[in-house]
Amino acid sequence: RLGKYLAFNATTGAPEVVSGVSASTNASLVTYDPSGTGAVATTVQTKLRESVSVKDFGAVGDGVTDDRAAFQSACNAADVVVVPPSSGGYLINNSSSFIELNNNNTIIGGGSITRSDDGKPIFQIIGTQSTPKTNVSILGLKFTAVSSINEGTTTGDSVNGVFRASYVQKFKFVGNTCTNISMGVIAADGADSFVNWQTTIGTDYATVTDANMSRDITIADNICYDGSSYDRTSGIVGNAHCLVVAFCRDYIIANNVIEGYKAGIFSCGGQAQNSTGAGNNVSPFTFDLDDDSYLKCHTGIIDGNICDTSHVGIWCWTARDLLVSQNVVKGTKAESFDTEASANITITNNKIINTTGQCLNLFYDNRNITFDGNDCLVDLSTGTADIYLNSVQDATESSSKFGRVTLINNTFRVQGSTGAKSVSTLQPQGMSEFIFERNDCEEVIILDFGSHDRLSIIDNIFRNSLALVGVTLNGIIQLGNPISASATLRINLVDISRNTLIATGTMIGTVTSINLAYSNNDMTFIINNNIMSGYNHLFNIGTSYVSSLNGSGNTHTLLCSGNLIDQVQTQPSVIQDSGQVLTDSELIVIWRDNVNEAGTDVYGVIPNTNVLDMYFSIGSRVEKPAVAGSTEGWICTASGWGSGSTFKTFGVIAA
Numbered sequence: 001r002l003g004k005y006l007a008f009n010a011t012t013g014a015p016e017v018v019s020g021v022s023a024s025t026n027a028s029l030v031t032y033d034p035s036g037t038g039a040v041a042t043t044v045q046t047k048l049r050e051s052v053s054v055k056d057f058g059a060v061g062d063g064v065t066d067d068r069a070a071f072q073s074a075c076n077a078a079d080v081v082v083v084p085p086s087s088g089g090y091l092i093n094n095s096s097s098f099i100e101l102n103n104n105n106t107i108i109g110g111g112s113i114t115r116s117d118d119g120k121p122i123f124q125i126i127g128t129q130s131t132p133k134t135n136v137s138i139l140g141l142k143f144t145a146v147s148s149i150n151e152g153t154t155t156g157d158s159v160n161g162v163f164r165a166s167y168v169q170k171f172k173f174v175g176n177t178c179t180n181i182s183m184g185v186i187a188a189d190g191a192d193s194f195v196n197w198q199t200t201i202g203t204d205y206a207t208v209t210d211a212n213m214s215r216d217i218t219i220a221d222n223i224c225y226d227g228s229s230y231d232r233t234s235g236i237v238g239n240a241h242c243l244v245v246a247f248c249r250d251y252i253i254a255n256n257v258i259e260g261y262k263a264g265i266f267s268c269g270g271q272a273q274n275s276t277g278a279g280n281n282v283s284p285f286t287f288d289l290d291d292d293s294y295l296k297c298h299t300g301i302i303d304g305n306i307c308d309t310s311h312v313g314i315w316c317w318t319a320r321d322l323l324v325s326q327n328v329v330k331g332t333k334a335e336s337f338d339t340e341a342s343a344n345i346t347i348t349n350n351k352i353i354n355t356t357g358q359c360l361n362l363f364y365d366n367r368n369i370t371f372d373g374n375d376c377l378v379d380l381s382t383g384t385a386d387i388y389l390n391s392v393q394d395a396t397e398s399s400s401k402f403g404r405v406t407l408i409n410n411t412f413r414v415q416g417s418t419g420a421k422s423v424s425t426l427q428p429q430g431m432s433e434f435i436f437e438r439n440d441c442e443e444v445i446i447l448d449f450g451s452h453d454r455l456s457i458i459d460n461i462f463r464n465s466l467a468l469v470g471v472t473l474n475g476i477i478q479l480g481n482p483i484s485a486s487a488t489l490r491i492n493l494v495d496i497s498r499n500t501l502i503a504t505g506t507m508i509g510t511v512t513s514i515n516l517a518y519s520n521n522d523m524t525f526i527i528n529n530n531i532m533s534g535y536n537h538l539f540n541i542g543t544s545y546v547s548s549l550n551g552s553g554n555t556h557t558l559l560c561s562g563n564l565i566d567q568v569q570t571q572p573s574v575i576q577d578s579g580q581v582l583t584d585s586e587l588i589v590i591w592r593d594n595v596n597e598a599g600t601d602v603y604g605v606i607p608n609t610n611v612l613d614m615y616f617s618i619g620s621r622v623e624k625p626a627v628a629g630s631t632e633g634w635i636c637t638a639s640g641w642g643s644g645s646t647f648k649t650f651g652v653i654a655a
């Protein structure tokens with residue numbers, strides 16, 4: 001009968017006819033009783049309304065009809081919005097308005113979304129400093145653009161990616177696929193202008209604090225591809241950064257695949273300028289690297305990503321306290337890793353493949369940068385001057401200086417090297433302390449451009465390192481040339497110890513191992529316990545060094561001790577220019593127990609009878625092993641070049 005059905009009595013078990021549900025009644029009359037202890041019953045209608053489909057609100061999904069209104073209605077109606085697969089995909093007309101996501105919105109599904117205007121985002125999540133948007137997720141969707149990102153314009157760049165967000169908390173962008181469209185940008189712009197992240201990064205960034213900035217961000221497991229034909233050989237013309245995370249804290253960017261964009265991942269926390277107002281991203285407020293409050297992007301992990309990008313792989317600008325680990329960066333023209341005006345950045349256990357630019361670029365002042373355990377392969381096939389490390393101080397600032405920079409446990413290799421093309425260099429400058437330790441280097445030159453308190457090059461292996469073509473001072477390790485014509489090179493302590501330096505083949509006898517440069521202050525060189533084979537000389541002090549030291553009033557002490565030297569030249573492995581006259585005590589040389597493979601001291605005769613023009617000041621010493629447990633040698637009592645000096649034999653000294 002209509003409206004009746006046969007049931008069994010819950011008490012007696014007997015069959016009985018009961019009234020049914022009328023055709024007009026909806027699921028609100030049907031109980032949903034979940035299993036499990038503590039579960040609370042509800043109606044089927046309430047349960048179903050926990051999520052909605054964009055199809056429920058009229059989305060067509062034919063790739064032609066504008067489905068933006070249906071998406072917006074669905075996001076306004078429920079927390080969870082499902083985007084099911086459709087035959088043609090969903091077209092979002094975003095030319096005049098975007099899909100605004102609300103608190104607790106989760107957009108999920110296997111559907112494909114295409115936008116009509118590649119110059120604008122699809123989703124917008126905009127909170128305020130006092131009322132952030134919270135708990136928003138975009139999961140498992142496919143996004144495409146009308147065309148590939150245009151080179152030389154801002155169309156399709158990170159501001160105009162899938163999402164544009166400001167003042168968000170607990171935001172997730174996970175498991176999505178992006179084709180010819182960037183993931184997006186998180187910035188600080190309550191006015192919703194986003195004119196250009198590279199010049200403004202938001203209208204109210206100066207007032208962002210730890211309390212109101214975006215936080216708890218997860219960008220993970222996305223696959224992103226940009227088919228633009230960026231020129232990786234002659235110049236960079238594209239603008240697209242796949243992801244910009246600015247003014248955020250406590251964030252994770254992990255396991256994303258990024259291919260073809262200008263830059264992969266960019267972390268930004270402000271804008272730096274010098275006192276003259278010069279430099280990139282000029283800021284209306286004074287920037288202080290030593291004040292963490294100016295570094296408004298911090299406490300982040302960038303891990304396990306693959307970036308095959310044309311310009312920069314991973315870029316940190318005015319950021320701090322970041323761990324950048326286990327990423328693969330491939331084929332970059334400019335920099336694989338870039339830190340600018342940042343602090344406490346650890347870049348560890350990454351792999352760099354076929355970069356034709358710089359493995360690590362440090363620009364403007366940085367402090368406490370660690371580059372540890374990375375495997376770096378530089379492509380020299382183009383014949384350009386490729387650089388493992390490049391650091392550029394802010395030369396307009398008299399007080400400009402990096403903090404500590406450490407390169408440790410890295411492997412530096414080259415491919416496509418032919419003859420004079422091998423110009424792969426490390427160029428540190430302006431650091432309070434530069435530590436280069438336990439690295440394995442192939443065809444590498446440390447070309448120092450000055451102004452360190454301490455420079456340590458310890459426990460490294462150098463293989464077949466070549467000289468710079470056209471540079472007077474040739475060698476694996478070159479200390480010289482201040483950062484600008486007006487700058488003064490100041491290095492207080494240089495420690496070059498326990499390194500292995502090996503030249504083979506055509507490189508044998510062509511270069512000096514270490515070239516030393518003048519520093520306008522009292523300083524100490526330590527060259528201890530190195531193994532050197534196949535090079536022309538152990539170290540070189542050239543004309544410009546001697547000319548600068550002469551009459552300066554500074555005292556330079558050179559301690560050369562315990563080195564195993566298999567040099568090509570038969571003379572001692574120290575050469576200097578005798579065309580200058582030094583005063584007493586300007587250069588103190590202590591030569592101690594430096595031997596060849598046979599155990600014979602390289603400086604085998606009394607210094608003033610040697611034909612080599614080596615200057616010795618009063619107090620300089622030459623020591624060599626005599627018998628086990630003892631040392632013999634000479635001390636300079638009258639300064640001069642070669643035979644013009646006077647030495648006194650101090651005989652055997654107990655060890």
